[in-house]
Amino acid sequence: MTGQTDSSQPTTPTLAQLTTVGVGGAVDRFVEAQSEEEFIAAVRGADAEGLPLLVIGGGSNLLADDEPFHGVVVRDARRGISVLDDDAHAGVDAGAVSIVAQAGVNWDDFVAFCVDSGFSGVEGLSGVPGTVGASVVQNIGAYGQEVASSVSSVRVFDRESKRVSQLDRNDMHFGYRSSALKSSMYTAPATPAxxxxxxxxxxxxxxxFTLQRNETNEVAFGQLAKALGVEMGERMPIADIRQAVLKVRAAKGMLEDMSRYLSPWMRGCKNFHIVTDVLSAGKLASHDRFTNVSGEAGFHQDFDRHSCGSFFMNPILDAAQAAALPEDAPRFDAVLPDGQPGIKTSAAWLIDHAGFHKSYQLHDGASAGLSTLHTLALTNRGGAKASDIAELARVIQDGVEAKFGVRLVPEPVVVGMDLR
Structure with a gap:
């Protein structure tokens, strides 16, 4: 399906209507593919015409320019999940289960399916916005889990060879918020290929995915253990872990505004009963209709929710860079991109200690600002443009670099703007 069949609606959405931050320009062509064949054909067609291609999932990890996108935006409408017959899949450990999810499946829908089915391993990633396809590009992680630890293989369309192929877990070269897929997009941090x-x-x-048939799992993150009132390493029902994660994310303003799924351009992208579940775990108590950040009816106005999520990645530093940080700066063992040992520090800590606190705005009444709950989220407070979000990001990058000598790298895909 291309566009919408409702004659009262425009034939294409704007990127503001497709993204959680609610900014972005018009789109020349929008394709919502209902089958794998249609999905691949849309990708092939854009490449054959030499047009820019933007495959979009939930629009949560994207900051797009205010100018029109003169290319093709493709969204995968396939949302199937299948549990495989383990006996037919050699190498699956006893007690494990293999699950195939199509790329267009909403990520949190997938987590909810696994938890409801008694499959453990992804419950800590509850409430992360986006799709299954995007989850492996970004190697999403939270509360002691990373998607990489559960992935066994990824079926892909190779735009270079024009063929469908399968990448196993080793082929994916997963790292901190990275993968072989993401690496193909950049020549250097924040520098597009x-x-x-x-x-x-x-x-x-x-x-x-390979998960475990187990309705309990270890609590592997201190903040989550505190929320559950247990010790680190203690086993808890995965359903309880999921609910605790949703509540912790809600307290940080890190649950997307579920009422965005009432929009004609987003309706059907997420299971509606899960929308209701997440709303009940967060601040929103109903599906009240307000004006959203893009000026459309149908979105609840909650300034902290209209963001790209965590905007900057936690920097991984070499020994010399880490030694230059203040003694009280967070430090965690990590691996540098070249495979050498490194030290990961907290982007949120750097931002806060550089003077950019919760609710920071460039000026009173600015339409863009830091979340009132979390310094890592740059939010659209209502009526912001992409340029407003980008200006705020640059000021924070410059301020952190001047204070600590560390240049923060954006986590979202930034289209049409330079945030190096």
């Missing part, structure tokens, strides 16, 4: 940007060389078609 000429060939494959803003969509990777390998377009995800489906992902096979």
């Amino acid at each position: 000429d060939s494959y940007f803003p969509t990777p060389r390998y377009v995800v078609l489906s992902v096979t």
